[in-house]
Amino acid sequence: MSTIIKTIRENITRPWGLWLLFLGALMFTAVIAGLSVFWFGLSITNLTDLVPWGLWITIDLSSIAVSAGAFSLCAGVYLFGLKRYAPIARTATFVGLIGYTMAMLALILDIGRPDRFWKSLVYWNTHSLLWEVTMCVMLYLTVLLFETMPILASFEWLRRKYPRIAEKMEQVHHYAPVLAIIGLGLSSLHQSSLGAVYGVIKARPIWYKPEMSVLFMFSAIVGGIALTLLASMLSARLTSKAKVNDILVERVAQFLGYLMIGYLYFRFWDWLAQTYTYEPGRTEAFELLTKGTLSFNFWFGEMIFGALIPTFLLLYKPTRLSPFWRMLSFAMVVGGVVAFRYDTNLVGLLTVISYLPGEAAISYTSYHPSLVEWAAGLGIISYGLLAFSLGVKYLRVVDHRLVSGEHETVQVNADETVRA
């Protein structure tokens, strides 16, 4: 007991201790907020029958989106044979596991009957996009658990105490290519289906379009890669436990820049398709985005700082080579994806279409998350930051020196091209 107190006393004034204290305080507040939601019900949120999905759904959608680095980078490393990026894929996998558990936490808070969560696995309506998403997310979470086993096996305590279990967990690495294929399949399905959750709703014309799936998929990939790289670079700056190979990160950053051009192309195309004709409900919703209450989010969050500026910064060599501008670009891409999820969810709900006969009457409603929603939401984010920080400190989650040592299937040097 006295040793614990001593450790706490030694660490409390250091940056690490303060960081833990800060996250701990936010998580403690969130636990209180979460318990009061379970006790008093969702009536203490600012959600209404007109806006039944709000901040927590945004956190749910965003954490799944920015976890997409796991499947895209694992596919690159284990399927396209870009082995030297394996350490980045390792980080992405860990980020993915955290992101999906964050999404689960947000969902448990958001559903009206958290006690019946298991029913979503037992009772199936195969027509429902949300059923498809539930199934894929649960299966993919299992895949992620397997994929992170070799990472968890590097926990020093586990190695010492249960060496045989640690060894077994490490051996899961042999199945990395198979897991990458399954992960690619499941992720492609549910990342795009999350867009389709909105895309199939005919009653809300701003959502009702097939490109919803494409936009969700594409934005998830850029957001996922950006978050993985940002987390890696930031860790390497803040602690000696993390080591990045700047050449690797810079190459992926350039690739991300090209992906951003693809993303911008799809957004532009989606935009043009909406401006040509008047359609009741859709046009008004689009105006809410470009001129109304969501316009700041849309222009600055999604477009200017979320897509245009980072694309330029990532493709312009001097800024890409500068760690500061590169990290800033990654942060902006992640922010842009989160803003896109927030706006997409709200724009369809805030535009209320009358069902009375005759000319469609359109009105707007409003939504601002309540204090409870913010407290619980920030707590979920803090959990993610804490889990990642612990991973960096104890599991060597960001360590680009682990080039090929742990991967048993192929022995290659970092600068060697691999032929299948």
Next chain:
Amino acid sequence: MTENNFSRRDFIKLTAVGVAVAAGAKAITKVEASTGAQGEHQWAMVIDQSKCTGCDQCNLVCHAHNDINPDIQWNKVINAGEINGKMVYLPRPCMQCEHAPCVEVCPVGASYYRDDGIVMMDYDKCIGCRYCEVACPYDARSFNWEAFTGDNPAVPEWGEPEVERRPRGVPEKCAFCYNRIDRGMAVGLVPGVDAEATPACCVACPTGARAFGDLKDPNSNVSQILRAHPCYRLRENLGTNPRVYYLPVTEERVVEG
């Protein structure tokens, strides 16, 4: 490298087998989308707007019979403007759509079709995700943000509760008083003809603005009314095929009334 190839090939084989098994299972079970339009009866409601005075009595008996929280309305009576100085109202129950978005989107199948076309809610199965609320084009669903624990102000003046109260955390909606239909038919009554077997709102309407009956029976009152009068349904362009029909207020019908 070779190991890598093997695992890939094995995986493809495994996938092929998996797909074949799945296809086989599909052929055997033959899962088909049911819309509830195949049943012996097809219940429908016809609301004559020229007779509706907006008195809200349908809404009050609805609250009593279905034991609804005063904050929630299954059968909202909406002010729909005026024609020739006369106010026009539009009562909005659940449309009982033939292609109901709420049924399609429900991840657990808590919303489902009955054979007679009524869109039902299994309040014990629902997880409270509210996707149905987001999908419904008619705002016909209301979420129980809190538990309804107090007295029901509509009871006993407007009737006695006939169904259980819904718990906190699930959305609820009108189901054409399916309990009255079932209980009535069990003793040989005809819904739409005998009051005990007819939705409470239709029975309570003091001006007879609401008719209820079987669309499959050409001689039922709803079939006859729909043959004789022009009618419309809400947001028909969405293809939901609602089973609630409205007879519009026209200038000559205002004069008639």
